[in-house]
Amino acid sequence: MTSENDGRKAAISRRTLLARTGAAAAALAVPALGGIQPAMAASWRVPGEETPHKRTWMAWPSSSTIWGGTLSRIQSDIAKLAKEVAKYEQVIMCADGSSAASQARSMCGSTVTVISSVPVSDCWTRDTGPLFRVDGTGGLDAIGLNFNAWGENATSFYGIPASAYNKDRAVAQNLAAHNGVPFARAAVVGEGGGVEYDGDGTLMATESCWVNSNRNPGKTRSQIEAELLSRFGASKMIWLPGVTGEDVTDGHIDGTARYIKPGVVMVQLAGAVRPAVWTANANAIRDVLVNATDARGRRLQVLTIEGPDVLPRISRGKQAAFLSSYMNWTVTNQAVITTQFGDTAKDAAAKTAIAAAYGRPVVQLNLDNLYGNGGGGAHCVTMQEPNR
Template sequence: MKTQYDGDRAGISRRTLLTRTGAAAAALVAAPVLGGVQPARAAGSWRVPGEETPHKRTWMAWPSSSTIWGSSLSLIQADIAKLARTIATYEPVIMCADGPTAAARAGTICGPTVTVISSIPVSDCWMRDTGPLFRVDGTGGLDSFGLNFNAWGENATSFYGIPASAYDKDRTVAQQVAAYAGASFVRADVVGEGGGVEYDGDGTLMATESCWVNSNRNPGRTRDQIEAELLSRFGASKMIWLPGVTGKDVTDGHIDGTARYIKPGVVMVQLAGAVRPDVWTANAQAIHDVLVNSTDARGRQLQVLTIEGPDTLPRIPAGKQKQFLSSYMNWAVTDQAVITTQFGDTTKDEAAKAAIEAAYGRPVIQLDLDNLYGNGGGGAHCVTMQEPNS
């Protein structure tokens, strides 16, 4: 068991596709593309590189809170461990666990290929949203910033009744991971999550307005102000604002379940399969329609690839299917492979695998992560954060 008890070193259901009881109807927030074509970034300037570029390692967090997970905790832990072991086949994985007891369990379940540390306290497993965004400057420099995680606009409390204090440790994860990695750290002047923004590493961002221009995260901030801050932090020059869905899931419509960058100039969109509620079907189509008419920061017309979600979820009880995050898009990219999921719809699973492999030119590993995608409502991307080679 590769476990480090280095405490002296510096340093739920997350998403539901069911309508909340008493919640307002979801709103499709259609937004125009902002920003014109601008010069490419200057050589040596700081930027968050695309996820397809080489990694030093992947960061994850071990769930150990019964307050958050209740009776589902062991099932979620099993899926997190399966994913961590798979990623560790391709690149190093550091798993942050909340103290020695949690670290010991994580090490036992994850096995010797995953490095478990107990010096960075964590509340839950959503490292994409709680961890730092690492930047490089092309000359060997590494720094980072955080997006001031506030439990998805405190939606974890308003949706599920989980006390806000249950996420207190996750509010400081970003700076502690950065310190462990030896990267300087600053806090951004906006509130949000890493799963709420996609970046190509070449000057262009895309995000849903519903996540960012939202009073539960950035009250009093205009879209232009939020855009300017994100562009500055990511080292980008153009934002593509996409339609979003408000009030239907705890994230208010994170982009990483629907549209992802493959590489600069190329994006992939998942059009909804038969099991997705109508609001998400309409939103996916609206996102697609914006992107096919978009150019990036370098003036390239985006190439928009598409896949379709599953039409059946044979392993999931009918009453739970509308809660299920049936997204192939929420993959984790490693240096040598892409790790995603399969849902038991053989035709759609195989088609998605073939399309993602063709897009990346890398093998695609499909795992059964039903508990994470079902009880957790998040996926492989949601629970990982890459640290790039500097």
């Protein structure tokens, strides 16, 4: 998504709010959820992202309605990331029809498998795709979180037609069907980027994303928590403060705090280029986590890094809207892939800290178009499928 106006249509940036007069996310209606199935048995769980993967799923952006004149630059970053992930595990790229698939194959190369049988609107697979679960006995299924274009913020704040995301609303179910695994819709609305999970019983999420009438009107925090715990196969939720109305996601957790492994989390404290609201929020999230225990009673080990202080490749007027987060990495079987921003000292410090935490190499890519025009990162556009 993009905040630039190329003279044809202003498209969307997920991280910058350009709310129109009178628009209020809290007043949005959420479509009724059809086909909700009872929660599965507790033996089913979403494993931690650091555990072995079978492959990574991605989606090829091809909508000029959403992206306008920045589309080719976003495609370039998606192709760059896909080719890097494919060095470590299989990547399957969903493209919207034969023409988009042909373009994706040309730009991504032979190491990335491209399919056109799962229609997509955009590239945000973390938010639109299914979350895969395992049962410990070789079983695999998937759950969907009923993606509704970030509480319909894409339409209410930016004028992007709601229909532009119709295909993405069905990606979770369609991708699970393509993969031949059972699928169930959760009884809540949200996105995969809005919840972090350790695979060992504990979740963490920001209230601003979930306890929000643009996604879950009429539901209490306790009701939302119970449903998420049941679907993820977890027993404890750590609720974190968030930020409502400053970005389209309402403060997804995956830009600020991530699980490294059970018992260990990392938090990025804001660098000098981030607006004060995000600095305060990062500090508040850290303060909650340093006093938190997980589902097994462990006091969390909280690691911290700092965001960049300078963005030398980004014009000053666009820096406040830029997602300057190292945290939005994607974990692969043999490496962690994140970004670099041109702040030599902070880039190097982040790379060293993340590599030490995971005990595997870290690759840093220049993904300025995705993080700037799109307002999302490597984690936002990938979804891992675990080994059974």
